[in-house]
Amino acid sequence: MRKIALITGATSGLGRAIALRLAKEGYDVIITGRRKDRLEELEREIEIKYESKVYSLCFDVRVYKEVEKAITDLPEEWKAIDILVNNAGLAVGLDPIQQGVIDDWERMIDTNIKGLLYVTRVVSPGMVARKSGHIVNLGSIAGKGVYPNGAVYCATKHAVDALSQGMRMDMLPYNIRVTQVCPGAVNTEFSLVRFKGNQDRADLVYDGYDALTAENIADAVFYAVSQPPHVDIQDILVMPTAQANGSMFHKNN
Numbered sequence: 001m002r003k004i005a006l007i008t009g010a011t012s013g014l015g016r017a018i019a020l021r022l023a024k025e026g027y028d029v030i031i032t033g034r035r036k037d038r039l040e041e042l043e044r045e046i047e048i049k050y051e052s053k054v055y056s057l058c059f060d061v062r063v064y065k066e067v068e069k070a071i072t073d074l075p076e077e078w079k080a081i082d083i084l085v086n087n088a089g090l091a092v093g094l095d096p097i098q099q100g101v102i103d104d105w106e107r108m109i110d111t112n113i114k115g116l117l118y119v120t121r122v123v124s125p126g127m128v129a130r131k132s133g134h135i136v137n138l139g140s141i142a143g144k145g146v147y148p149n150g151a152v153y154c155a156t157k158h159a160v161d162a163l164s165q166g167m168r169m170d171m172l173p174y175n176i177r178v179t180q181v182c183p184g185a186v187n188t189e190f191s192l193v194r195f196k197g198n199q200d201r202a203d204l205v206y207d208g209y210d211a212l213t214a215e216n217i218a219d220a221v222f223y224a225v226s227q228p229p230h231v232d233i234q235d236i237l238v239m240p241t242a243q244a245n246g247s248m249f250h251k252n253n
């Protein structure tokens, strides 16, 4: 039977790898993000490599009207979304609270918490009506503990943990599964975004050990969504072997 997955933040990193993996496994995928050129590029790649159908939506998860319009205007044959992967997110800055940059805080809170809520608010009523669906939220090791200078990002990921628990309770009568996938350090554009384009600083984050790859996390997402319908994998924590928690790494340099 045809299954449709909508993945937010598919223009880079985890979202891109998850979209490719789900397409490879036969899911039709709706890929979303703000960078249109990257969406077009991924659309072409999926069409060349896989039989699955692909549809792109370009919107900013922070703007409710954009989210609502993009998703409600989907063509009829794309409306019945089976799997929602709430992946779009970011860290901006690494500063002590007393020196925090207000705009950085707003971007993290608006994207990681409010954006996830906006997309879920638009997609979930269809799942409830069909009494079927699976929501996968990208949490983080940063949602399981806190590290110095990362309080606001960590708070947003603690919020994802709370929202995942709450969604599970509210959607319990409707046969909807909710999975939180919590990665440790994954080598993506995450640190480049956090350090506002400073490539040298971003590279240092992944230097001296084997960080996870986006494909490692796509594996975890596929594991969760491919379980039999009566099995909900509620929470998956995936760490590099060389990372013990949010702040403790074993580096060979």
Ligand code: NDP
Residues within 6 Å of the ligand: 008, 009, 010, 011, 012, 013, 014, 015, 032, 033, 034, 035, 038, 059, 060, 061, 062, 087, 088, 089, 090, 091, 111, 115, 138, 139, 140, 141, 182, 183, 184, 185, 186, 187, 188, 189, 190, 191, 193
């Ligand atoms: P990337 O920076 O590589 O990708 C982030 C994605 O989010 C991009 O596709 C970007 O698309 C999208 N995005 C960001 N802001 C918005 C917005 N306002 N509207 C729409 N889309 C947006 O980072 P990752 O792939 O690493 O991060 C993906 C998720 O995984 C995040 O939620 C992150 O917190 C989480 N995570 C990452 C870890 C890591 O170490 N990399 C570890 C744990 C969790 P575009 O810019 O085109 O809009």
Ligand code: 8X3
Residues within 6 Å of the ligand: 139, 140, 141, 142, 150, 183, 184, 185, 186, 246
């Ligand atoms: C991303 C992982 O530890 O850099 O959520 O915050 S971490």
